[in-house]
Amino acid sequence: MSTEVEDVESFRQRAGAWIRENLPEQDSSINMSMIRKGMSDEAELAAVQRERAVQRMLFDAGFAGICFPKEYGGQGLTPAHQKVFNEEITGHEFPARLQAPSISPCAAVLLDFGTEEQKQRHIPAILKGEEIWMQFLSEPSSGSDVAAALTTAVRDGDDWVLNGSKVWTTGAWWSDWGLCLARTNWDVPKHRGLTVFMLPIKQDGVDVRRIEMLNGSMDFCQEYLSDVRVPDSDRIGEIDGGWTVGTRWMFHERILFSSPLVTVPSGTTHSGVGAGSLVEVAHSLGRLDDPDTLDLIGEGRVLELVKFAIQGRVGAGIASGKMNDQSAAIGRLFTGLTGARLFTLAFDIAGSTGAAWAESDGPAQHCGDDYLMRQSGCIGGGTLEMARNVISERVLGMPRERSLDRDVPFRDVPRGGTTRA
Amino acid sequence: MNVELTSEEEALRSTTARFLDDRMPIAAVRDLRDDPAGFSMTYWSQGAELGWMSLLVPEDLGGGTVSDNAVADLALIAHEFGTHAAPGPLVPCNVVVSALAGAGDAHAEALEALMSGASTAAWCYSEPPPNDALGHIDLEIRVDGDDVVITGTKRPVENGAAADLLLVTGRTGAGLSQVLLAASTPGVTVKPLSSADLSRRYATVHFDDVRVPVTAAVGGVGEAAAEVERQLQLAIVVSNAEAVGALQQAFDMTASWVNDRYSFGRPLSTYQEIKHRLADLFTWLQASHAINDVAITAVGSGSPDAAELTSAAKAYISEYGGELVQDCVQLHGGIGVTFEHDLHLFVRRVTVNRACYGTFAEHRRRVGQITEMRKDRA
Numbered sequence: 001m002s003t004e005v006e007d008v009e010s011f012r013q014r015a016g017a018w019i020r021e022n023l024p025e026q027d028s029s030i031n032m033s034m035i036r037k038g039m040s041d042e043a044e045l046a047a048v049q050r051e052r053a054v055q056r057m058l059f060d061a062g063f064a065g066i067c068f069p070k071e072y073g074g075q076g077l078t079p080a081h082q083k084v085f086n087e088e089i090t091g092h093e094f095p096a097r098l099q100a101p102s103i104s105p106c107a108a109v110l111l112d113f114g115t116e117e118q119k120q121r122h123i124p125a126i127l128k129g130e131e132i133w134m135q136f137l138s139e140p141s142s143g144s145d146v147a148a149a150l151t152t153a154v155r156d157g158d159d160w161v162l163n164g165s166k167v168w169t170t171g172a173w174w175s176d177w178g179l180c181l182a183r184t185n186w187d188v189p190k191h192r193g194l195t196v197f198m199l200p201i202k203q204d205g206v207d208v209r210r211i212e213m214l215n216g217s218m219d220f221c222q223e224y225l226s227d228v229r230v231p232d233s234d235r236i237g238e239i240d241g242g243w244t245v246g247t248r249w250m251f252h253e254r255i256l257f258s259s260p261l262v263t264v265p266s267g268t269t270h271s272g273v274g275a276g277s278l279v280e281v282a283h284s285l286g287r288l289d290d291p292d293t294l295d296l297i298g299e300g301r302v303l304e305l306v307k308f309a310i311q312g313r314v315g316a317g318i319a320s321g322k323m324n325d326q327s328a329a330i331g332r333l334f335t336g337l338t339g340a341r342l343f344t345l346a347f348d349i350a351g352s353t354g355a356a357w358a359e360s361d362g363p364a365q366h367c368g369d370d371y372l373m374r375q376s377g378c379i380g381g382g383t384l385e386m387a388r389n390v391i392s393e394r395v396l397g398m399p400r401e402r403s404l405d406r407d408v409p410f411r412d413v414p415r416g417g418t419t420r421a
Numbered sequence: 422m423n424v425e426l427t428s429e430e431e432a433l434r435s436t437t438a439r440f441l442d443d444r445m446p447i448a449a450v451r452d453l454r455d456d457p458a459g460f461s462m463t464y465w466s467q468g469a470e471l472g473w474m475s476l477l478v479p480e481d482l483g484g485g486t487v488s489d490n491a492v493a494d495l496a497l498i499a500h501e502f503g504t505h506a507a508p509g510p511l512v513p514c515n516v517v518v519s520a521l522a523g524a525g526d527a528h529a530e531a532l533e534a535l536m537s538g539a540s541t542a543a544w545c546y547s548e549p550p551p552n553d554a555l556g557h558i559d560l561e562i563r564v565d566g567d568d569v570v571i572t573g574t575k576r577p578v579e580n581g582a583a584a585d586l587l588l589v590t591g592r593t594g595a596g597l598s599q600v601l602l603a604a605s606t607p608g609v610t611v612k613p614l615s616s617a618d619l620s621r622r623y624a625t626v627h628f629d630d631v632r633v634p635v636t637a638a639v640g641g642v643g644e645a646a647a648e649v650e651r652q653l654q655l656a657i658v659v660s661n662a663e664a665v666g667a668l669q670q671a672f673d674m675t676a677s678w679v680n681d682r683y684s685f686g687r688p689l690s691t692y693q694e695i696k697h698r699l700a701d702l703f704t705w706l707q708a709s710h711a712i713n714d715v716a717i718t719a720v721g722s723g724s725p726d727a728a729e730l731t732s733a734a735k736a737y738i739s740e741y742g743g744e745l746v747q748d749c750v751q752l753h754g755g756i757g758v759t760f761e762h763d764l765h766l767f768v769r770r771v772t773v774n775r776a777c778y779g780t781f782a783e784h785r786r787r788v789g790q791i792t793e794m795r796k797d798r799a
């Protein structure tokens with residue numbers, strides 16, 4: 001077998017032909033992390049099954065995990081190959097739910113820190129669509145301050161016993177595995193007492209409860225962990241070394257759909273409708289000739305183009321070492337703000353249809369709910385305020401915030417209220 | 422400016438940077454406040470020797486580039502103009518040079534004079550209010566036998582008063598024409614305007630039945646629309662590059678100021694409000710670099726996306742750049758609105774860029790139209 005890397009153009013031909021043959025056309029502007037109330041549970045489960053099957057088709061055809069090493073079921077190709085694959089799949093069905101967080105950050109973290117055995121067991125399974133993973137990071141007591149996790153893991157022979165609660169996972173009720181940050185030491189400062197574990201979600205000690213979002217979506221979940229036994233072989237990274245894993249994990253999360261590890265239509269970002277959808281909303285309401293609408297569409301497209309450009313710049317800067325990894329927060333901040341603005345533009349184009357709508361209103365029927373949910377892209381994946389902290393402190397080198405939890409045993413750190421019991 | 426430059430690009434940039442450090446420190450720029458031209462011809466011809474005027478000219482006509490994208494090379498010079506608030510008609514002269522270089526031998530002498538820095542030029546493009554909408558052209562270029570006759574008014578014309586040569590864009594019937602003429606041609610009157618920039622001069626140029634031979638035309642009479650659009654794109658991305666340089670400078674000054682300045686016993690940079698503002702400003706700055714670099718690549722390579730990306734860059738940098746520099750002023754406090762502090766020199770550069778070659782709202786609409794048309798075709 002040749003070890004030569006297939007050249008990008010012939011890969012494009014091959015990928016494009018396979019996609020056109022096997023994957024039906026589908027509007028790619030339907031955004032991945034745009035949470036809308038829609039399907040019944042049955043329909044949602046069926047959609048998950050279908051996406052697992054599509055991921056399996058990608059795997060069997062040699063297109064899953066393009067940048068993952070071959071020994072873990074990937075293709076051992078380059079980000080340039082993933083980029084052209086993303087271009088080719090644009091406008092076609094693709095397995096959205098399998099990409100983030102399963103492939104990145106979760107499989108990415110396994111690749112960075114997993115043991116050989118862990119990688120062999122899970123990365124191919126993820127790439128085949130057999131395992132869908134969730135990030136168990138946020139807790140009712142802390143989200144931004146993720147290192148202040150209270151979920152506790154206590155050693156018991158060859159096992160660890162986990163207790164606590166994780167929250168704000170999207171889709172945990174139909175998922176398989178959780179990548180979980182837990183506290184293993186209360187007597188050291190917070191960052192030094194954390195460990196990362198993996199655990200199956202569908203087991204007795206894990207009680208998954210669904211949370212209704214303000215738009216009626218039931219995909220948000222909270223997990224209650226009671227005496228969940230995790231073998232030590234399912235620990236990822238060092239004991240009490242969870243923050244080393246966590247830092248990398250957060251990096252993967254920040255770049256999310258710009259990661260070379262995921263397969264998504266070109267131009268997919270964390271949130272927000274595309275400028276093309278603004279035209280569709282305007283068109284469906286007969287407003288294309290209205291000069292105010294033209295302004296709003298123009299603004300949306302300008303921001304979208306700048307978003308692509310800044311992602312390219314930051315990506316190139318990080319790749320060449322001219323910018324540090326933390327610079328990913330620049331893209332995160334820009335994408336968050338732009339996403340929220342695009343929902344607002346769509347809402348303003350929709351006019352009163354944003355306040356009251358019928359199903360026959362076509363694309364405009366979503367504008368009201370999307371606008372109500374506008375901020376979710378500025379919160380999920382780390383808030384914009386945290387991105388601003390990172391940019392100012394880690395990119396610009398400005399002084400760190402004074403904190404009351406540094407160099408103090410975590411046990412003694414003051415704690416406040418929680419979002420949910 | 423791209424995050425990474427090749428060594429040739431870096432050499433081009435740093436040569437101009439060193440020249441400007443030496444020849445145009447801020448004090449020298451300040452001295453030009455009351456200078457009628459805003460720059461000296463010695464300075465200009467020295468700059469021409471560094472390549473300022475020859476990047477857009479093909480090698481067989483005596484020009485040459487360092488990379489495969491001449492516009493990107495010129496933008497590196499423009500960036501340094503921005504970081505130094507440097508004087509001189511970089512944009513209009515290069516627009517005219519590129520127009521002449523594209524028009525064959527007819528204007529070889531003028532081209533040579535511009536490339537050597539012995540002459541300067543102005544591009545008479547925009548028109549006075551209320552007919553100053555982007556792309557609106559009323560000035561008439563009428564063919565009369567072997568002559569063309571020019572009637573109308575242009576404003577604001579950068580370098581209009583100091584230029585030896587004028588490139589006039591006007592209407593011939595339903596098409597556009599361009600004519601190159603000496604500023605001294607009878608019937609041309611030039612009235613200087615006051616300007617928001619310290620060293621950059623603008624004028625109103627009036628053409629009162631100005632008659633020149635038809636050989637003065639640059640490109641086909643009535644057939645110049647595509648060239649005019651290309652010149653506009655060029656003027657915009659190069660002006661943007663200058664504005665981004667000025668933004669970079671204003672940002673850097675502000676970032677170091679918030680470290681030095683104390684309030685309530687601690688540096689401003691320790692306040693989260695200030696840190697978050699800097700994070701936003703830095704993100705806008707990076708976004709401005711990024712979108713203009715993409716636009717420069719498109720304009721330089723003649724890509725079909727050039728119009729959309731140019732307008733996107735112009736809209737973004739005009740809108741956010743204006744806010745960025747004003748926020749830099751705000752973070753300086755009282756000293757920020759004084760003449761003695763240098764910040765205003767960069768605020769000025771960004772401000773004139775915001776208002777020339779179309780407002781951000783006009784460019785947004787251009788992008789909106791292109792977006793709608795693309796969807797229509799799809």
Ligand SMILES: Cc1cc2nc3c(=O)[nH]c(=O)nc-3n(C[C@H](O)[C@H](O)[C@H](O)COP(=O)(O)OP(=O)(O)OC[C@H]3O[C@@H](n4cnc5c(N)ncnc54)[C@H](O)[C@@H]3O)c2cc1C
Nearest residue numbers: 135136137138142143144168169170379380381382383385
């Ligand atoms: C759509 C969506 C999907 C999500 N998916 C997941 C998931 O799969 N897994 C998971 O673990 N979590 C997930 N989250 C949770 C998300 O990561 C957290 O909501 C987020 O990190 C904020 O944490 P919090 O909700 O506890 O808010 P808090 O941390 O309590 O923050 C409240 C407010 O205070 C601000 N703030 C907090 N600290 C500071 C500071 N130091 N300086 C300045 N401002 C500060 C925040 O920016 C925010 O505005 C998701 C959230 C959303 C909205």
